[in-house]
Amino acid sequence: MTTQRRRGRIVAVAALIGALAGAGAGAALTGDSARYESTATVAIVPASDLAEDLAADFWQVLSEEQVVRTAATIYGNGQWAADAARALGVPGSEVELSATALVDTTLVEVSVQSGSTGTADAALAMILGSAGTSATEILQPFVISQASVQPAATARPGATMQLLGASAVAGALVGAGAGLVLAGIRRRDRDGVDPAPGSPGPRGPEPVNPGLEVADVEYAHPEGTYPGDPIAGRHAAGTAPASG
Template identity: 55%
Template sequence: MTSRTRRAWIVAATTVLGALTGAGAGTALADAPARYASTATVAVVPAAGLPDDLAADFWQVLSEEQVVRTAATIYGSEQWAVEAARALDVPTTEVVLSASALVDTTLVEVTVETGSAASSDAALATVLGSASTSASTILAPFVISEAAVRPAETARGASPAQLVGVAAIAGALVGAGIGLVISAIGRRGRGVWPAADEGVGTPGADRGTPGPWGDDDEVGRGPDQWRHADDLAHASTRESAAGRHAAGQGPAAGMGPP
């Protein structure tokens, strides 16, 4: 088996192994229980009934977004998730709460994720009821105005088949990369010169073809073997020159008088 064939087998094996591993991981993720997320968007606004000049100042403050970010921090507090879990009589880890301020707006997006659509909607209602009251108290004279509520929908973006397919492809790519690294390390460890490995520019370039120094001359010989072969070539040249001198063809280059 040539080194090129061996490298191809290594890469193929690691690619298949990576694809199988990725598919297994994707299957495990696909079998995980479904999660559902309910989302609400609330607005932070100045309290009603303010004089026009004060209202304009408050809107200017809101445009700086600090108040909105503070509102998002209030809505994202873990205490509301714990309260919702108790109301649903489920473990606190079952309810996942998040909140974020929408850039360049006075809006805050609040999301609650649970194991079912009904419980997700119920948990969101509990969070909004408690967090909105607290936020209006802390942020006064600003108040919270509920803008929109989006009913629960599955939190998983891809179908099980898509998840397995993507995981298998990712595993195959990783496996192929590992195979290439292993092949490169193996070549370096054997001390194979790239030119010699490909049979380019070396005596006996056809693989397995004996070179001019005998049957032991194979492609891929190490530096010491090449130096030995070079010494043999120089010795052969000197013997040839000595033969011409003995035959009366004049003194050989580099040869003194006998």
């Protein structure tokens, strides 16, 4: 197996382990309690008793959407959710409120999430009453008209699945990073270990005969010898080659 394939396998296994661990952590965070959502849509319109010319002006104001965004801010005030939870005798975390101005309309969508359908429906009804009264007072001469209500009847697992997916992806990324680090460490350790007997190791400098001195190297030259020539050195020392 090549080094590249070995590294890829380590990273893949680490990413898989990380994804499983991340999904498990996400499941532990979300728990097994379902969430239910009840939704209502309200419309902001000019008061019905306005003169026709004034009503046209107010519709023009509504088309600029500032009034609708203000209504969404009023309906989304967290104090309404806290009051509803207290009235229903449930923890504040059991009533989650959101309000959104729908683009290019005079509508505001109000949603309440809770752990039971009864709590979600009851809390939404309370919030529509309290927030609607406040919005009507603030937004005069505009009035609030309730367009529709969708009772909470089914669980909404979308947020839970999104959290699980995000946790799994995050775990996979962390695992892949750890795998890359581990593969790098293993490679460095392997490069630093002596090769096994019989296996070729990294090539180093060519070996030199330890008994051969520089002065022992013979230099052939047609004109004579170099100073390092061992024969010349022996002649200089008075040593002549033995005669046959």
